[in-house]
Amino acid sequence: MSVPNNTFSEMAAVMRSAKRIGIASHIRPDGDAIGSLLGLALSLRLEGKQVIPLSNDGVPWNLAFLPGTDQIVKPAGDVLELDLAISVDTASKERVGPNSVIAMSAAKKSINIDHHGSNPRYADLNYIDSTAPAVGQILYDFLSAENFPMDDAVRQNLFAAISTDTGSFQFPSTTARTHQIAAEMINAGLDTGALASKLYDQHPMRRVELLRAMLNEMQFRKGQRIVSWNYTQAAKKQLNVQQGDTEGLIDHLRAIDTVVAAVIFEEQKDGNIRISARSKSDAVNVAEVCGRFGGGGHRLAAGATLPGPITAAAETYLNELENEVG
Amino acid sequence: MSVPNNTFSEMAAVMRSAKRIGIASHIRPDGDAIGSLLGLALSLRLEGKQVIPLSNDGVPWNLAFLPGTDQIVKPAGDVLELDLAISVDTASKERVGPNSVIAMSAAKKSINIDHHGSNPRYADLNYIDSTAPAVGQILYDFLSAENFPMDDAVRQNLFAAISTDTGSFQFPSTTARTHQIAAEMINAGLDTGALASKLYDQHPMRRVELLRAMLNEMQFRKGQRIVSWNYTQAAKKQLNVQQGDTEGLIDHLRAIDTVVAAVIFEEQKDGNIRISARSKSDAVNVAEVCGRFGGGGHRLAAGATLPGPITAAAETYLNELENEVG
Numbered sequence: 001m002s003v004p005n006n007t008f009s010e011m012a013a014v015m016r017s018a019k020r021i022g023i024a025s026h027i028r029p030d031g032d033a034i035g036s037l038l039g040l041a042l043s044l045r046l047e048g049k050q051v052i053p054l055s056n057d058g059v060p061w062n063l064a065f066l067p068g069t070d071q072i073v074k075p076a077g078d079v080l081e082l083d084l085a086i087s088v089d090t091a092s093k094e095r096v097g098p099n100s101v102i103a104m105s106a107a108k109k110s111i112n113i114d115h116h117g118s119n120p121r122y123a124d125l126n127y128i129d130s131t132a133p134a135v136g137q138i139l140y141d142f143l144s145a146e147n148f149p150m151d152d153a154v155r156q157n158l159f160a161a162i163s164t165d166t167g168s169f170q171f172p173s174t175t176a177r178t179h180q181i182a183a184e185m186i187n188a189g190l191d192t193g194a195l196a197s198k199l200y201d202q203h204p205m206r207r208v209e210l211l212r213a214m215l216n217e218m219q220f221r222k223g224q225r226i227v228s229w230n231y232t233q234a235a236k237k238q239l240n241v242q243q244g245d246t247e248g249l250i251d252h253l254r255a256i257d258t259v260v261a262a263v264i265f266e267e268q269k270d271g272n273i274r275i276s277a278r279s280k281s282d283a284v285n286v287a288e289v290c291g292r293f294g295g296g297g298h299r300l301a302a303g304a305t306l307p308g309p310i311t312a313a314a315e316t317y318l319n320e321l322e323n324e325v326g
Numbered sequence: 327m328s329v330p331n332n333t334f335s336e337m338a339a340v341m342r343s344a345k346r347i348g349i350a351s352h353i354r355p356d357g358d359a360i361g362s363l364l365g366l367a368l369s370l371r372l373e374g375k376q377v378i379p380l381s382n383d384g385v386p387w388n389l390a391f392l393p394g395t396d397q398i399v400k401p402a403g404d405v406l407e408l409d410l411a412i413s414v415d416t417a418s419k420e421r422v423g424p425n426s427v428i429a430m431s432a433a434k435k436s437i438n439i440d441h442h443g444s445n446p447r448y449a450d451l452n453y454i455d456s457t458a459p460a461v462g463q464i465l466y467d468f469l470s471a472e473n474f475p476m477d478d479a480v481r482q483n484l485f486a487a488i489s490t491d492t493g494s495f496q497f498p499s500t501t502a503r504t505h506q507i508a509a510e511m512i513n514a515g516l517d518t519g520a521l522a523s524k525l526y527d528q529h530p531m532r533r534v535e536l537l538r539a540m541l542n543e544m545q546f547r548k549g550q551r552i553v554s555w556n557y558t559q560a561a562k563k564q565l566n567v568q569q570g571d572t573e574g575l576i577d578h579l580r581a582i583d584t585v586v587a588a589v590i591f592e593e594q595k596d597g598n599i600r601i602s603a604r605s606k607s608d609a610v611n612v613a614e615v616c617g618r619f620g621g622g623g624h625r626l627a628a629g630a631t632l633p634g635p636i637t638a639a640a641e642t643y644l645n646e647l648e649n650e651v652g
Contacts, residue, residue, distance in 0.1 A: 168494045169508070170526060172519025176512040182495070183505035193498025200496060201606060202583040205550070208541060211578075215538040224531070252537075257528040280527060 006125040011111055012146035014125060015044060018083035022104045024054040024096040025088050030247065031164025031199070034059060036088040036113075036135040038068040039143075039157035046149035052080060054104070056097020060244025065198050066160055067153035075103040082107035087123065089135040091116035091296065113138060118287075118296055133173035136161025140181050155190045160199060163192075167251070168200070171300075200248075206239045213239070214249060214264075221318060224258035225325050228318060230310050231266045246276075254278045260325050261286065265314045268305075273313035275304045277321070284324050292320060332451040337437055338472035340451060341370060344409035348430045350380040350422040351414050356573065357490025357525070360385060362414040362439075362461040364394040365469075365483035372475035378406060380430070382423025386570025391524050392486055393479035401429040408433035413449065415461040417442035417622065439464060444613075444622055459499035462487025466507050481516045486525060489518075493577070494526070498626075526574075532565045539565070540575060540590075547644060550584035551651050554644060556636050557592045572602075580604045586651050587612065591640045594631075599639035601630045603647070610650050618646060 015021065023041050025033035034055070041053040052073055059069045077099050085107035090096050091114060096104070104110070112123035115138060117130035132138045136158040143150055162181065166174045169182075186192055218229045231246070246266070253262035260281050266274040275293070277286035279300045287302040295304025306313040341347065349367050351359035360381070367379040378399055385395045403425050411433035416422050417440060422430070430436070438449035441464060443456035458464045462484040469476055488507065492500045495508075512518055544555045561567070572592070579588035586607050592600045601619070603612035605626045613628040621630025632639040 167522075168496055170494055170519070170522035172517075172523075174512075174518060176509040179505040179509035179512065183502040183509065186500075186502035186505065191498075192500060193496070196493075196496035197498075197606065201581045203581045204583050208578070208582055212538065212541040215534060215541070252534070255527045255529045256534055257530050280523065 003121050003126065005127045005129070008127075008142050008145050011113075011125055011127060011142065012148070014084060014109060014111060015049070015086075016047070018049065018109070020050045020052075020082050021084045021086060022052045022054055022080055022082045022107060023086045023088065024056070024090070024100040024104060026090045026095045027057050027097040028243075029055055029057060029060065029063075031063060032134045032136055032161040033089050034063045034066060034069065034072075035157040035159070035161025035164070036139055037157075038066060038072070039136060039139050039154050039161060040086065040088060042068050042157065043143050043148045043150055043154045046151060046154070052082075054096070054100045056100040057243070060247070061204075061242055062199075062202070062244035062247055063160070066157055068157065075099040077102055079103065079106050084109050084111065085123075086111045086113065088113050088139070089116075090114060091119050093122040113142075116296075116298070131173075131175070133171060133175065133178055134162045134165035136165065137178055137181060141177075150188075152190065155185045155188060156195060159185055159190060159192060159195055163196065163199060164247075168196070204245070206241060207245045209239050210235075210241060210245055211249060211252060214252065218253060222322055222325050224256070225260040226263070226318065226321060227253045227256060227259050227261075228263040228265065228314060229253065230314055231264055232310060233267045233269065236267075250276055250278055254280060260284055261321055263314075263317065263321065265310055265317070267308060267310045271308040273306045273308050273310050275306060275313070275317055277302050277304075283326065284321075286321075289317075289320055289324060293317065329447050329452065331453045331455070334453075334468050334471050337439075337451055337453060337468070338474070340410060340435060340437060341375070341412075342373070344375065344435070346376045346378075346408050347410045347412060348378045348380055348406055348408045348433060349412045349414065350382070350416070350426040350430060352416045352421045353383050353423040354569075355381055355383060355386065355389075357389060358460045358462055358487040359415050360389045360392060360395065360398075361483040361485070361487025361490070362465055363483075364392060364398070365462060365480050365487060366412065366414060366465050368394050368483065369469050369474045369476060369480045372477060372480070378408075380422070380426045382426040383569070386573070387530075387568055388525075388528070388570035388573055389486070392483055394483065401425040403428055405429065405432050410435050410437065411449075412437045412439065414439050414465070415442075416440060417445050419448040439468075442622075442624070457499075457501070459497060459501065459504055460488045460491035462491065463501075463504055463507060467503075476514075478515065481511045481514060482521060485511055485516060485518060485521055489522065489525060490573075494522070530571070532567060533571045535565050536561075536567060536571055537575060537578060540578065544579060548648055548651050550582070551586045552589070552644065552647060553579045553582060553585050553587075554589040554591065554640060555579065556640055557590055558636060559593045559595065562593075576602055576604055580606060586610055587647055589640075589643065589647065591636055591643070593634060593636045597634040599632045599634050599636050601632060601639070601643055603628050603630075609652065610647075612647075615643075615647055615650060619643065
C-alpha cells in the first residue's frame, strides 16, 4: 500500500466540519452501492448535516424498498455547491457516473471509502480495505467507532449492503466480524428476516421468466467448466426486463458443479456488450481477464464492456477465458 | 410447556455415563438432520465414546462431503446393544424411520433434542427449543456449555446444520446467537466460504434441469398467490434424480413476489404423494393445513403425505389451502 489509509477519526472530523455533503456510489448500483450510500447519508442527516445522496442511474426496483431511496437524487448535469463529496464502493473516480462526477465537481473536499484493491485513492482522504466483504461493513465499523447516530433505517441499509455483497454470508470474503455485525444489528432490534425476505423472496414474474430463459439457452465449453449466456436486447424487450432483474442471476450458472467460470454477455441499448464474469477457483482470476478488455473487479467477480455484436464479443472473451481454465 | 426441558448438564451427565451410544435423525435427512447427527456423534467420539450414527435413509449426495458421513450406518433391521439412544431434529419417535426405531429399541436410556414445537417429548430426557432455528444451534450451545470437545469436523457439521436450516441466515428464525455462533466458528478457524460453496454451489446438471422443468410446469392459483408443481415419477426417471436434488427447489417458487404459499407435490415410488408446503405469511399456517392430512411441521414450512394419483392429491390439498389464502 503506497499511500496509507486515512484514519476513521480523520474522516469523521472532515465530515463533522462540513455542512453540505454529497454522497455517491457507482453506476448500475447493486445492494452494497445503494445500502452504503443511504446508510452513510441517513446517519449524517441524523448528525444534522445537509446530505444529498446521488445515484447517477437511480435505484433498481429490487432495492427501492430500502428506507431513504425516495430521497436519492438522480443528477441532471448540474454542479452542486458542496463542502464535501464522498464516494462509496466506487473503484475509480469516474465510476460514480458522468452526471454525479459533474454534480460533485466543485466540492471543497473529497473522501473515498471502498473495498476494491485496485482503487487508485483518487480523493483527498481515502480508506480502502480490500479485506472487507462489503463497504457496508466498513461503514458500520466507521459509524460505530466514531459515534455517529444509527437508527433502524441506517441499519437496514447497511445490512442490505452486507448481506447482498456476501451472497447472504456465503462468499469466502465473509469474516467473523461480518457475522458479529449482523448479531449486533439484531440485538439492536433489526428484523433481518423481513429484510432478507424483501431482498431475496420478492422476484417479479418476469425475473422468473428470465431465469427460465437463461436455463434454456445457456451454453457450455471446456467440458462444462465454462458456462455462458447471451442476454440480448430482444429478450429484454420480450420480458419487459427492468434494472435489478438480473441481480443474482449469474449465481445459478455458478452453482453448477462442473462450472469453474460463468459469464453473462448482456447486450446494451447502444449495442455494446456488458460482461459479468464469476469464477469459483482461485486459479481463474476473472478480474485479470476482464482487465485485458479495460474492465476490472475482484478475482472471483469482475466485469468489462466490449463492442457488439453479442456473438462476436462472447467469442472474443470466451477464447481468452478458455486459456485460464485448465 | 407442560413438561419442562431437562438441563444441559443433566443430558451431559447421561451422555458421559454411557459407553455405547446410538444417535439418529429423521428420515429423508436434510442439512440439519445430518449436520446435527454428525456434529454430536463426532464430539462424543472425541470424548471417548463408542458412537453409532444412524440414518434410516442414508445420506443424500449433496451432504456426502461432510466429514463423518462415511461412518454413518444405514440400519438393516437389527436391534443394537446401546446404553443410550439420542434422536436429534426428530419431531416424533417414529420419524427416525422404521429400521432406526428397531436399532435403538433396546437402549437403556433415551434423549430427544429438537426444535419442533409439536414434539411430544417422547424420550427419558427431552430438550425442545422451538425458538432455535436449527438443532445444530442447540447442539453447539450444548457442547460449548458442557465442555465437550469440538474440532473442525464437528464445526463443519454444525455449521452445515445451521446454515441450511436458516436458508443461509435468511429465515426469520435466525437469531443474534446464530450469527454469534458463526463468528465463533470462523474465529476457531472454520472456512465457512468453502463450506457454503460445497453446500450451495455444487448442483449437478440434473438439478439445474429439474429447476428448469419446474419453472416450465409450475401452476398458479388465486391470482398468483398460490404456486404449485406436480413432480412426477416420470420426471424423476427422465432426469435420473437422486436424493437431495430437490433441496432448496421450492425456494424458487417461494421467491416469486405475488406468491403467499408454494407447494410441491412429489409422487413417490409407492404412488403416494409427498407434499412440501411453504408460506411467506404469518396469516397462512401450512403446518395447520398439513395437519389436516396427518402431516405437520413449522408455520412457514410443513409437509404431509396423501394417496395418489398426483393430480387428485394436488386438487384436494390446494382446495384446503385456498381457503387459508385470503
